[in-house]
Amino acid sequence: MTINSASGPDSYAAPAASTLDAASNPSLFSELPRYQIDxxxxxxxxxxxxxxxxxxxxxxxxxxxxxxxxxxLNVVEKVEKQLFEKNDAGRHEYLTIAGDGTFLELARDLCFGFGEGTPEEEKLKLKIASVQTISGTGANHMGALFLSKYLKPARVWISDPTWMNHHTIWELQGVERRTYPYYHAEKRAFDFEGMMATLEEQAEKNDVILLHACAHNPTGLDPTKEQWKAIADLCERKGLFPFFDSAYQGFASGNLTEDSWSVQYFLRNKPNMEMCLAQSFSKNFGLYGQRVGAFHLVSNEPSSELRESIKVNLCHLIRGEYSMAPRGGSTIVKTVLLDEQLKKEWQNDLTIMSxxxxxxxxxxxxxxxxxxxxxxxxxxxxxxxxxxxxxxxxxxxxxxxxxxxxxxxxxxxxxxxxxxxxxxxxxxxxxxxxxxxx
Ligand SMILES: Cc1ncc(COP(=O)(O)O)c(C=O)c1O
The missing domain is CATH 3.90.1150.10 (Aspartate Aminotransferase, domain 1)
Incomplete structure (x- = not known):
């Protein structure tokens, strides 16, 4: 731009009026769909x-x-101070594309209930490929992206009602969305019969079924353990692909194991069923703006080769989307989960909130x-x-x-x-x- 000598460098001379007005030369973007803000x-x-x-x-x-x-959270404030004092010169370095490996193992162990290191647990771990994501939304998104590309489901089943972003995330992947009844308005209760009947009659092999691991958003109504077992049987019988969304572990009941009961039941009792889980640390660590999450894909083969292949493919997608997740928030979560005393303090904070x-x-x-x-x-x-x-x-x-x-x-x-x-x-x-x- 030429600066007019009559005006100072901070002023801006409007360019001469274009010969083409907006009516004859509409913007390339004038026909955008009119979305409502969330x-x-x-x-x-x-x-x-x-x-x-x-x-x-x-x-x-x-x-x-x-x-x-x-x-x-008290424990988060404590760890933030510790990390600040540590003054680690590498604290702003890039993570790897998959994310922080230690954080991912701890996150996986938390949602799938690993801890004893038994041979059975080690075998189960071989079935799970994990990558770090931009919080729970990013985990849902990476899951939808990966599955739409490689599982190619004809449709995804979403509870009615649900967290609205489930619809947006799957709409963006161009997968047909269907809803299953979840809420019985008259009884103000979970509509178990409605859900089962709809899925039994209409869901088909390879369809994805989105399940809230606990504290269903927005209804606050979860299946009982017996109902979860029936849902798992139905998924197995019909060849559906369960997609767990776990955004409230420990936040819902105050009990980390109780809030991941459904996930742990599916993993341990349906060894041939493949499934995945989107994990968020926004609510249970109060790290909303830090975007801490993980996506875990569970195959039916305890094989390090298959696990690696799934991970490499997820990393390929991640590289093209956001390169890698941020490290600040996941370092806080990792520090807490690595230390038994800090973990106890976290548990205390979860109890205060719930x-x-x-x-x-x-x-x-x-x-x-x-x-x-x-x-x-x-x-x-x-x-x-x-x-x-x-x-x-x-x-x-x-x-x-x-x-x-x-x-x-x-x-x-x-x-x-x-x-x-x-x-x-x-x-x-x-x-x-x-x-x-x-
Ligand atoms: C059901 C459900 N899934 C996922 C999320 C993801 O949240 P975030 O992206 O902040 O981790 C939320 C947040 O409200 C939620 O309610």
Whole structure:
């Protein structure tokens, strides 16, 4: 650009008007599809813009403490200090394409419940190829990308409802998406019969079936152990490919083993079934913005050659997509999982978070009972994890926002972590009002 001598170097002379106007020369991008911004992010923006002093955010899936503030885990703060003091000169170096090998082994051991080092465990480990990903979303994405290329499923079965990004991720791979019933609105319960009947009748060999390992988002309703066993049998009988999404291990119940029961059952009881798992450390370590995750593909052969071949193919895709995952957050997770004492401290932090959520569920339930709010509310205390599927209608959720400045998704999903001892009575009164008047 030539700088006009009459103006300073900071000014900018507009170029002469083009002879072609926008109407005769439309942008190459003027016909882009009109996507809506993800509803959770739109809700956050509206909440931030609201100036009401008593506004409450029950939208995003992030933990908040009883003051409504973000809570870096005690163990994470401790390890961050240790790492800072260590001043390792290599701390900003590239990882390998597959990621940090030690982190990956620890992450795998955590979700598949390895620890004893028995010969059976070592054999199982040979079946699992693991790569580091851009958190749970990246793990879901890499799984969808790999499977769409190499398994080539005719369709993927996604629970109705689900975390909305499952749809986006699979839509981007061009795989036909079908939904299986998950929520029984009248009973406010998991629709086990509906799910099984649909999959039994309509799913076909090689189809992928997406399963939430625990704390189903958004309903907070999980299958019982007996139901999980029946789901595993169905997958085996019909030749379906289970894809576990594990975003809440330890965060849901406070118990790491309990929250990965489904995954461990499938691995140990269906030796010939191949499957995969997307693992996130966003919630259970509070490392949302650090993007820590892993993708694990389980084959049916305990063979280091096959494992290596799967890994190399995953790495080929990773190299072209993001080269390698970031190392900051995974170094924190690795440091904790390597050290028994730090692991105990982490367990303590998990208990603090899951207990607070249980206390808030109960407080909301008690207050609605006290107010005599029409309807049944037991589901608030029986659902687990971060979210409650409250059963409020879209109109009631609108009224909650417009009249009471309480923000939650139109589906009726409330992030329980947004409740505090101070605002829970206010929120219960707001629920009571919209239930009676909308
Ligand atoms: C079911 C489910 N899967 C995966 C994720 C992935 O989260 P992240 O990409 O932050 O790890 C989330 C986050 O809300 C989730 O709820």
């Amino acid at each position: 509803s959770v992010f739109a809700l956050i923006a509206d909440y931030i813009a609201d100036t009401h002093p008593e506004k409450v955010s029950l939208g995003p899936g992030v933990y908040r403490d009883d003051q409504g503030a973000p809570w870096p 207990d607070r959520i249980k206390v808030m569920r109960k407080a909301l339930y008690d207050e609605l009972q006290r107010l005599g709010t029409p309807g049944t509310w037991e589901h608030l205390v029986t659902q687990i994890g971060m979210f409650s599927y409250t059963g409020l209608t879209a109109a009631q959720c609108h009224a909650l926002r417009g009249k009471h400045h309480v923000y939650m998704l139109d589906s009726g999903r409330a992030s329980i972590t947004g409740l505090t001892s101070e605002n829970v009575v206010y929120v219960a009164r707001a629920f009571d009002d919209v239930v009676r008047n909308n």
